[in-house]
Amino acid sequence: MRFLLIFIWLIFILSCAPATKEDQAKNWLYYYDLGLSALSAKNYSEAIANFFIATQKAPNEPKVWNALGIAYMEVFEYEKAESAFRRALEVDKKFTEARLNLGVMYFRKKDYENALREIRTALADEAFPHKHIAFYYLARIYKALDNQNLYLENLRKATAYNPMFFEAQLELANAYEEMEDYRSALDVYRNLLNNGINTPQIELNMARLLFYTEDYENAKLFIKRLIENKQADASQKAQAYELLSQILVREQERLISRKMASIQKEREIPKAEEKIQGRPPKEEPISKEKITNQTEPKMAKHERETENKPAEVHRERVFRIQLGAFSSEERAKAFKEKIEKSLGIKELIIVEQLGIYRVLYGSFKSRAEAEAQVRRLRSYNLYGFIVQD
Template structure:
C-alpha cells in the first residue's frame, strides 16, 4: 500500500509539473508578445523584433506574432522580411484582409507592383466597399503608367463606395486631362446641381436672386438662347472643357448677366454655330452692371459681334480663347477687364475697320498679361475713348492685319 501511494504521488507530481510548464510557456508567449507590442509602440524596432521572435519560438502557430514582427520589420525599413512574416501569417489565416493589405504595402516598397495589384484586385472582389483598396490600386497603376486603369479603378471605387476623396481624385485626373487650370475655391459653400441639357439650364434663366449655387455640366452640347442671370450671387457654372453652350440663332447672346456678383464661368465653349458668312446681331458673353465675374478655361467664339460685351462691370478672364468674332474681341463701356494667359485670334473678320478691343468711358480699362494676339483682321489692336486705358505686358503679336 505504501508503495502504491508513493507511485500515485509521483504520478500526480509529474502531471502537476507538466501542467505548470504548459501554463508557464503560454504565459511566456503572452509576455513576449506584449513586450514586443510595447517596444513597437515606442519605435524600438530592434527590441520589438527580438521579443516577437521569442514569442514565435515558444508558439509558432500564433498569427498575431508574425503580423506584429512584420510590422516591426516594415517600419524599420526591411520590407522583404516584413513580406515573409505577412505571408506566414496568411498561411495560418488566409481570411485576414488587414494582413493582406499590409503585404501589399511591403510588395510596393520592393517594387513588386504587379503582384501587389493582383492581391488588391482580390481584396476588392471580397470587400468592394473599402475605399482604401481602390486608392492603393490606383497608385500602383499610376506608377505602372497605366492611366486608363487608374481612371477605371477610381470610377469603380466611386461607384461602389461613394467616397469623396476618390471622387475628388477622379475629378483632378479629368481636369488634368482637359488641360484646364484648377477650379478656384473662394471658400463659399454652394449647393451642387448637375444638369444634362440646355433646357434644364434655361429653367434658371431670368430667375431672380439665384445664389450659392454650383451648376455642373457634362460633355456635349447645351443648346441655349440668351441664358440670363439676373441679380445672381455666388453662382458657378462648371464645364469639363468639352461642354458647349451654343445657339443656332445669331440674335441671342449665349450668357447675359445683369446686377450679378461673384459669378464663375469655367471650362465652357460658348458661341453661335453659324457660318462665318452669316450675320449676328449680338455678342457671346454680355455683362451689365456686374462685378467679380471670372471666366476661366473657356473658349468664346463667333459669329457673335463681340466675344465679351461689358457695361459698368468688373471681370477677369484667364486661360481662355476669344476667337472668330465678327466685330470685336471685346467691347467695354465704363468697365474693367483683366485678361491673363488668353488668346485673341481671327476676330473682326466682318468689320475689318474695327479694333480687337473697343473701350469707352472714363473708368474703362483693359489689362493684358502674357496674352497672344494673332491673325486678327481688324485694322488696329485697340481703340480708346477719352479717359479709357489699355495696358499690356508680355504680349505676343503675330499675323495681325495691323502689323
C-alpha cells in the first residue's frame, strides 16, 4: 500500500514539473521569444529563422508576422518584409503597428508616395499608442521631399506627442541649428535637460549654440562639464577644447574692440569742445596707426549698437507637466474632465499647437518644484513629462 502511494505521488510531481524543451518547441511563444532576443542582439539570421517557425505554429498571430517583417526589413529583404506586414494586416486589419512598419519600409525603399499613404492611415487610428513615431517618419519623408515646412511641423508634433522621444528631439534641434535659429535649438536641449536627459553630446551642442549666441560664460560652463564628464569620448573632448580656444579668441577680440572704441571716444571729446568754443579743431598728422584704426571693427560696432538698443523685456519661463496630447480638442477636454472629476485635480489647461491639444498641469517656477509634482501625480497613476513654456 505504501509503495502504491509513493508511485501516485511521483506521478503527481512529474505532471506538475516545468515543461521540457520538447514541450516548449510546440509553443509558438518559445520561438517568438527566441526571435526577439536575436533581433535585439542584431542577429537577424537567427531572428528570421525563429520568427518563421513561430508563424508556422501560429499563423493567426499578427505580431509574429510583424516581427518577421521587421527582421526582413533590417536585412533589406523588402519584398519579403512587405509580404509579412501585409499578412499581419490580413490576420488583423486593426494591427496598426504593422501598418506603420509597412510605411517605414516604403520610406527606406524611397517609395515616398506609398510611405505617406501607409503612415497617414496609421495616424488615423486614434487608439494607436505610437503616433510620435509615425509623425517622426512623416517628417523624414517630407525632408526627403525637400518640404522644409512640413518637415519641421511633423517633427514638432513628434516631440509634442512624446517629449521624451530623444531621437526626434535631437533631429529638431539640429534642424533649428541648420536654420541658424539658435534660440529654438537651445530650447529643445533645455527641455531634454529639464526632463533629466543629459549626454556628453547634448553638453557639447549646448556649448556650441551658446557660442553662436555670444553667451561665452555659459558656453564655458558646459565645456567644463563635458571635459569633466567621464562618459565623454576623446573626440567630444577634442571638439570641446577646440571650441574653448575659439571662445577665448572671441573674448580677446571683444576686449580689444572695447579698448579701441574707448580710445576713439576720448579723441572725439576734445574736438567737440573746440567746436563749441568756436576754435577750429587741431589737425592731427596722419599716421599709420590712424589709418589702421579708421574702420571700426565689426565686433565693437555690433556691441555699441546692442548697448544703444532698449533692453528686451525678459519673459519669465514656467514649468508645466504634460499629462496627455490629443489630435482633437474634444478628446483633450474629455481627458481633462475625467481627471478633474475622478481625481479632483485642478489647475489643468489645454494648449493647442500645430493641431495638437496638450493637457498641461500646474505652473511652477523651478524644475525641482515640477519634479516633486510629477512624483505626487504618480500616486494617482498619472505619468507626465516636464515641459517649459
